[in-house]
Amino acid sequence: MIWKTLFIALLAVGAYAEVQIPNDQAQYDTMLSNYCTKNGASEHLQDVKAAITAFGDCLKGLIDIETITDEIKKAMPNGELDEVFKKYCEKTPQLKNCLYTMLEGVKPCMDSAIRSHIGDIKNGTSQLLEFICYKDGDRIALFYAEGGPACLQSKIAELRDCGQKLKDSVSTVEEAKAMSLDTQCHKYDELTSCMVTELEKCDTPTPGNMAESLFKYIRNTSPCPKKN
Structure with missing residues (x-):
């Protein structure tokens, strides 16, 4: 399980x-x-590497660490962290799509025990993101504040x-x-x-x-x- x-x-x-x-x-x-x-999938190596690279590019297109760090620093003194995290939490559907696409792309190389639980991993990730972004990111904004x-x-x-x-x-x-x-x-x-x-x-x-x-x-x- x-x-x-x-x-x-x-x-x-x-x-x-x-x-x-x-x-x-x-x-x-x-x-x-x-x-x-x-895991008996050496012939899928290049496809898996491409899926991982695409995932990294997808993340970069959604979240730039330097940018969000700068936004947090500017927002904290003004009590506007909730607006920053609301903006990024609105990208949750795209983030899920990035992750789901990557998981499907690397599936051929996965251990069979993990591969059989791809659906559970997707569901668990979705629930975790929903927890973090509850009420447009109020939880994570409070955590930072x-x-x-x-x-x-x-x-x-x-x-x-x-x-x-x-x-x-x-x-x-x-x-x-x-x-x-x-x-x-x-x-x-x-x-x-x-x-x-x-x-x-x-x-x-x-x-x-x-x-x-x-x-x-x-x-x-x-x-x-x-x-x-």
Whole structure:
């Protein structure tokens, strides 16, 4: 199920760091080639690379990091962050289309377990964007206005420690794959509770509250039993 796939990915990236970010184009090409070959799809390599490149171009056409950073800096003193994020949240349909097109383009090289859940990934992404852009981006505007980015930056070491605790509690990724759903949910709760606790130590409660709401939202869309 997609929940288990996401949980294993969380362990691999957050705790075990098994997914390495390439340092240059040659490493990236090699990594992608090896991945496609591993999944018996080496003949699709060029099409997959083209899909990823098109996705990057699509994103650049929607969001320019330097531009949005400048807009946020100018809007904050005037209390106009909501207008900035409203403008970008209105691009959600185009962003979804960029992502969906890319997912279909790279599907041939995907592991069969992930490929069978493309629909779930699309649905999950859509729900996450809807959470972030609730009421035209009010949530993310409040997060920025209340010092959310600075809070995250100041708590990087502590958040990494939360990931380390997860790693220490699970010996290997193979062990994680064998976990029952209840155990996975418990591990998720431990990790997210640790992260929220650290963020609650920031100068304002908003970053911690926002993170807690996001984690609850993700959990409620999972197969985990609902909490009272």
